[in-house]
Amino acid sequence: MIAVMDLTFLMLICTLALPLISFLWLCLPVTATRKPYLHVAGILNGLAGFSSLVYFLSSGSRLYRYASWEWIKVKAWNLQFGLVHYPETAFLVFTVSLLSLFVWIYSLAYLGVKEDRHRYFRHLSLFIFGMQWLLVAPGLGQFFMGWELIGIASYLLIGFYRETLDEASAASSAFMHNRVGDLGLLTAVSILLLAGGTADFTALSDLASEGMYAESLLVIAGFGFVIASLAKSAQFPLHAWLPAAMAGPTPISALIHAATLVVSGIVLLLRIKPLLLPIHLDLLYGIAGLTALMAAVMALFQTDLKKLLAWSTISQLGWMIMALSKGGEYASLQHLYAHAYFKSGLFLLAGIFILFAQHAELNEPGSIRGLKPWLLNHKVLRWSGIVLLCALSGFPLTAAFLSKEQILMGFAASHQTWSDPLYWISFLVPLLTAAYAARLYFTVFHTGSEELLLGKTWKATASLWMIPFLLALFSLFPLLSLNPFEGTKNWGPVLGFGFYQAGNPIPASTQWLLISLALTLSGWIVGFLLFRFNLQLPFLNRRYWTEHLQAGLIRPVFAAGRGFSFADRRILDAGIETLSRSVVVLAHVFKLVDRHLIDGGLRLFNKALYHAGPWGATTSEGKLQGYLARTALVLMVLVGLVMMYLD
Amino acid sequence: MIEPVHIAYVSGPLFLIGLAVVLSRRSAIMMLMGIELMLNAANLNLVAFSNQNPEVSGQIFALFVMVVAAAEVAVGLAILLAVYKGYKSTDPEKLNRLKG
Numbered sequence: 001m002i003a004v005m006d007l008t009f010l011m012l013i014c015t016l017a018l019p020l021i022s023f024l025w026l027c028l029p030v031t032a033t034r035k036p037y038l039h040v041a042g043i044l045n046g047l048a049g050f051s052s053l054v055y056f057l058s059s060g061s062r063l064y065r066y067a068s069w070e071w072i073k074v075k076a077w078n079l080q081f082g083l084v085h086y087p088e089t090a091f092l093v094f095t096v097s098l099l100s101l102f103v104w105i106y107s108l109a110y111l112g113v114k115e116d117r118h119r120y121f122r123h124l125s126l127f128i129f130g131m132q133w134l135l136v137a138p139g140l141g142q143f144f145m146g147w148e149l150i151g152i153a154s155y156l157l158i159g160f161y162r163e164t165l166d167e168a169s170a171a172s173s174a175f176m177h178n179r180v181g182d183l184g185l186l187t188a189v190s191i192l193l194l195a196g197g198t199a200d201f202t203a204l205s206d207l208a209s210e211g212m213y214a215e216s217l218l219v220i221a222g223f224g225f226v227i228a229s230l231a232k233s234a235q236f237p238l239h240a241w242l243p244a245a246m247a248g249p250t251p252i253s254a255l256i257h258a259a260t261l262v263v264s265g266i267v268l269l270l271r272i273k274p275l276l277l278p279i280h281l282d283l284l285y286g287i288a289g290l291t292a293l294m295a296a297v298m299a300l301f302q303t304d305l306k307k308l309l310a311w312s313t314i315s316q317l318g319w320m321i322m323a324l325s326k327g328g329e330y331a332s333l334q335h336l337y338a339h340a341y342f343k344s345g346l347f348l349l350a351g352i353f354i355l356f357a358q359h360a361e362l363n364e365p366g367s368i369r370g371l372k373p374w375l376l377n378h379k380v381l382r383w384s385g386i387v388l389l390c391a392l393s394g395f396p397l398t399a400a401f402l403s404k405e406q407i408l409m410g411f412a413a414s415h416q417t418w419s420d421p422l423y424w425i426s427f428l429v430p431l432l433t434a435a436y437a438a439r440l441y442f443t444v445f446h447t448g449s450e451e452l453l454l455g456k457t458w459k460a461t462a463s464l465w466m467i468p469f470l471l472a473l474f475s476l477f478p479l480l481s482l483n484p485f486e487g488t489k490n491w492g493p494v495l496g497f498g499f500y501q502a503g504n505p506i507p508a509s510t511q512w513l514l515i516s517l518a519l520t521l522s523g524w525i526v527g528f529l530l531f532r533f534n535l536q537l538p539f540l541n542r543r544y545w546t547e548h549l550q551a552g553l554i555r556p557v558f559a560a561g562r563g564f565s566f567a568d569r570r571i572l573d574a575g576i577e578t579l580s581r582s583v584v585v586l587a588h589v590f591k592l593v594d595r596h597l598i599d600g601g602l603r604l605f606n607k608a609l610y611h612a613g614p615w616g617a618t619t620s621e622g623k624l625q626g627y628l629a630r631t632a633l634v635l636m637v638l639v640g641l642v643m644m645y646l647d
Numbered sequence: 648m649i650e651p652v653h654i655a656y657v658s659g660p661l662f663l664i665g666l667a668v669v670l671s672r673r674s675a676i677m678m679l680m681g682i683e684l685m686l687n688a689a690n691l692n693l694v695a696f697s698n699q700n701p702e703v704s705g706q707i708f709a710l711f712v713m714v715v716a717a718a719e720v721a722v723g724l725a726i727l728l729a730v731y732k733g734y735k736s737t738d739p740e741k742l743n744r745l746k747g
Contacts, residue, residue, distance in 0.1 A: 622742075622743025622744075623739070623740055623743065624739035624740075624742060624743075625669070625670050625671070625678075625739055625740075628669060628670055629670050632666060632670070
């Protein structure tokens with residue numbers, strides 16, 4: 001059953017099919033002409049980006065089911081494939097296509113001419129397809145497929161530099177953490193499918209609102225969904241894979257681990273929100289709040305550039321989930337979009353520094369701090385960095401300012417009291433975000449600039465520095481609104497298409513503009529002070545723990561072990577030795593009985609078989625004529641028997 | 648008057664000779680020839696006993712056997728040629744790579 005074929009539908013199909021074709025194309029065995037081989041795939045993805053733009057601009061503002069095919073139908077339940085236009089995530093479809101196109105171009109320059117880079121682009125295409133497949137899914141069945149596809153693509157891409165153990169183990173860690181989430185999702189889907197016979201999102205929410213499901217079922221299924229989204233969006237206690245995943249190539253961190261894969265947890269929550277009970281929303285609110293605070297503190301004292309950005313991503317995702325669980329779908333989605341652009345921009349910018357500095361440590365000699373002033377003074381890079389960090393901390397005129405204000409107003413409207421520590425956290429997180437943004441800015445751009453220009457020209461190609469620049473432009477206010485101080489004046493009514501219709505946007509008020517600005521500014525002051533007095537909390541680093549665990553815990557444990565071992569040898573062993581000697585004597589007695597009585601009989605049987613074997617084997621030694629002769633003999637006997645019987 | 652049983656006195660030994668050739672010769676070409684002998688012995692029987700019957704289906708069947716025999720020899724020789732290229736021999740004793 002296919003609905004009317006119109007432009008939007010056609011473009012949606014192209015958005016999905018082109019990355020898949022590109023993946024299949026890159027699965028072909030590589031020929032000697034490797035460059036055109038890759039570029040065909042690149043062009044396919046470029047076309048996919050274009051069709052996603054047309055799709056987004058021509059799409060309507062209501063949920064529309066473009067196509068659905070029956071997939072599995074067993075007795076009372078069925079699963080369906082399909083393409084559905086969700087107005088609230090249509091912009092995410094476009095964002096995924098656009099960002100992956102940017103990352104594609106960037107990666108060509110970033111990876112250089114690497115022997116097996118087609119593998120990287122193949123997995124990238126698979127990832128893009130999986131993500132789009134997930135976003136247009138009509139129900140949980142297809143959603144789960146996309147969920148697994150992006151999981152496996154993420155695993156393959158983190159482990160792209162598979163020669164080193166770090167990357168391989170980071171990839172495995174990400175995969176295993178995600179498996180926990182997959183288990184949750186699978187449990188929830190199975191329960192709902194068995195209870196209601198459908199996995200379709202709209203049908204599910206209809207059934208849930210009619211009270212078709214028993215409450216105990218909804219509780220279990222809801223916990224499954226919560227676990228799934230916590231794992232995918234890297235929330236406590238399943239957050240550890242995201243900082244570890246930074247071992248992978250930086251463009252991948254930008255696309256997958258900042259902008260797209262990690263937001264699929266939030267997309268899941270958005271889709272199944274009607275099924276969640278207050279207990280799940282409270283649980284999400286609490287966990288996400290703790291994660292947001294913890295991750296922001298971790299980011300504040302990180303010394304590794306990429307890990308800092310990873311912790312920041314975890315913190316921002318936590319903050320979005322907090323907003324979502326308090327009914328702020330509109331605000332949460334707006335922040336999701338703004339975050340996708342500025343965070344991937346920051347990652348790609350960091351990638352350029354890492355490419356030239358060889359490693360990502362901020363405070364060690366020979367690393368980013370004080371290295372290559374010509375690079376840090378590069379005008380485009382510097383301004384892109386400043387704009388992106390302003391977006392991260394939520395200064396006015398950036399898109400994140402609008403979304404941040406929406407989220408804060410949403411928290412204020414959700415009738416909480418100041419006695420609740422989580423309410424404090426929801427205001428503390430933007431302050432800390434601004435603080436680590438400030439610290440990052442001063443650390444990267446304001447140290448080492450007194451060194452002389454080394455007279456080198458910057459050799460990076462335009463495709464490297466253009467991409468963060470474009471992303472910096474995308475993270476300005478026009479992304480979300482025409483009015484830089486009013487988050488609800490979005491593009492939808494102006495151009496006549498659906499634009500984030502979920503939830504209730506709240507009109508801006510001067511009071512909240514000032515509060516938001518005050519949080520950002522005080523965050524920058526805190527960040528500057530941290531930088532100025534170079535405050536470090538080394539105990540937030542893993543290396544610190546390894547060293548101190550060595551001295552404080554592991555050595556005493558070993559000493560105790562040696563003491564126990566001594567006592568063991570002298571005292572316990574004597575008793576055990578007597579016991580074991582008597583056991584040995586007994587064993588000898590048994591052995592004699594065994595050998596003569598039992599073994600004798602077995603040996604006789606064994607010998608008979610041993611001699612019978614070769615004799616039997618002569619019948620199948622591969623001699624054609626022997627087989628024929630026996631066949632003829634058997635036939636003759638059979639014919640003889642038949643004749644006798646006939647007579 | 649030649650009875651069908653007289654023909655059977657010829658075709659029976661002919662079949663046994665063919666069988667003996669197939670079972671004893673050390674060359675696959677000779678084995679194919681033995682198979683030809685056996686087929687022809689069967690043909691003789693078909694023709695002879697079909698003579699008793701007003702329908703000629705037995706004799707037509709003999710014609711089919713001849714055609715099939717020709718085709719079989721053509722394919723068999725081609726296979727033998729390929730076997731010889733691989734093994735440098737057509738001795739069936741040596742073609743035992745698949746033995747159990």
